[in-house]
């Protein structure tokens with residue numbers, strides 16, 4: 012029996028028949044090896060599916076001893092190829108969290124929930140709601156992404172401007188280290204200044220420093236009042252001006268502020284059933300606004316700010332949802348955009364952030380830069396503008412061959428990211444580095460920053476078995 016076969020037998024014996032999917036299991040392994048958009052197809056000896064932190068620790072220990080790489084995987088909805096294994100110098104296994112799905116406890120008085128890494132984000136939200144509380148992390152993939160993946164990518168989503176990114180929602184972590192030991196840092200404390208804040212190292216590390224097996228998360232009071240509005244605007248400059256006005260008037264009650272340009276709304280309505288533009292006229296720019304809180308008066312605030320904005324020419328028209336269904340219909344436009352883009356042909360993507368004051372200049376400058384290279388491109392600019400985060404995705408010119416268009420991917424990325432970096436922004440606002448953005452990381456981060464990152468990697472994973480080929484080249 013070869014060394015690899017030995018390891019497989021060992022893990023299979025440990026986890027039982029439900030706990031291992033091997034190459035011999037045929038198509039069952041395929042979804043674990045393929046990145047969401049098919050950009051990467053990986054290879055692995057198999058998929059380990061532990062059902063407890065102890066089992067996960069044993070799997071890592073076995074792999075560490077045999078020099079086998081371990082790629083952690085949650086819902087595999089990440090968009091940078093981070094969760095797909097690549098056998099470089101080490102053969103690899105996937106360690107899936109899809110059987111680590113227990114909600115261990117809810118402490119309503121402490122406003123915390125402790126969940127295993129494989130709990131689907133929507134199930135964390137549901138468990139919090141059943142306890143009368145709110146877990147505010149919310150994103151398009153919430154029905155399939157898992158909390159371990161959310162923390163490992165430091166996911167953002169639609170409520171960052173009020174509650175912060177995933178890292179702001181974590182009080183404690185349980186992590187399997189690269190040598191198979193378990194660090195139990197599952198504390199539920201809002202104040203704990205006892206040395207380095209180790210949990211923050213593993214959050215956003217994309218599985219390159221250890222495997223998160225459980226987390227203690229912050230919960231919040233559930234808002235009793237939610238007001239949703241859709242504003243039609245002359246352009247992105249006005250959309251950012253309106254955001255400033257809303258933030259000033261509503262303070263901490265701004266739950267979400269999303270923008271969508273005309274093209275984004277058009278394709279959402281054209282390609283996704285049930286999605287429609289509520290305005291009679293077409294407008295160049297839309298903003299989706301959500302206020303939420305415990306007190307009445309939010310609707311009046313929204314009405315006042317929007318009416319003033321229309322008087323001042325900042326907005327052209329606005330509609331405030333009369334009921335939950337109408338609010339959901341506004342959100343449906345925003346949520347339909349990624350699917351609509353797929354159906355519209357080739358799309359070159361950028362997930363970037365710039366200071367709030369530079370969102371409009373960025374979109375203008377980047378659009379002009381790309382139009383100069385390839386006339387007819389169709390920018391689909393949408394996203395979390397209240398965080399300065401724009402999904403600046405560029406659909407192919409009409410009639411152009413898709414493959415020929417996608418050959419511009421690297422060139423477009425370089426041009427757009429150069430503009431972003433000149434503006435003090437980030438070339439990856441939400442999705443991390445994975446495999447896709449490693450080149451950008453080396454291009455834009457300083458040597459000092461890369462050295463610090465490498466030093467941490469060496470300290471925590473000296474043999475380089477934790478998700479090799481991700482973040483680092």
Ligand SMILES: Cc1cc2nc3c(=O)[nH]c(=O)nc-3n(C[C@H](O)[C@H](O)[C@H](O)COP(=O)(O)OP(=O)(O)OC[C@H]3O[C@@H](n4cnc5c(N)ncnc54)[C@H](O)[C@@H]3O)c2cc1C
Pocket residue numbers: 047082083084085086087088089090092093094095108128149150151152155156157158159160161162163164165166167168169217218219221222223224349441442445478481
């Ligand atoms: C339609 C759609 C909308 C999206 N919207 C957003 C959005 O608004 N904001 C946003 O931030 N992202 C968004 N994403 C991207 C994606 O959903 C997030 O990155 C999500 O957090 C990934 O979770 P996952 O469980 O799918 O992780 P995976 O894709 O399985 O893994 C992601 C990374 O985390 C690592 N990892 C996974 N589990 C663990 C673990 N237990 N321990 C250590 N490392 C682990 C993996 O190795 C990989 O590097 C969207 C994706 C889609 C398809």
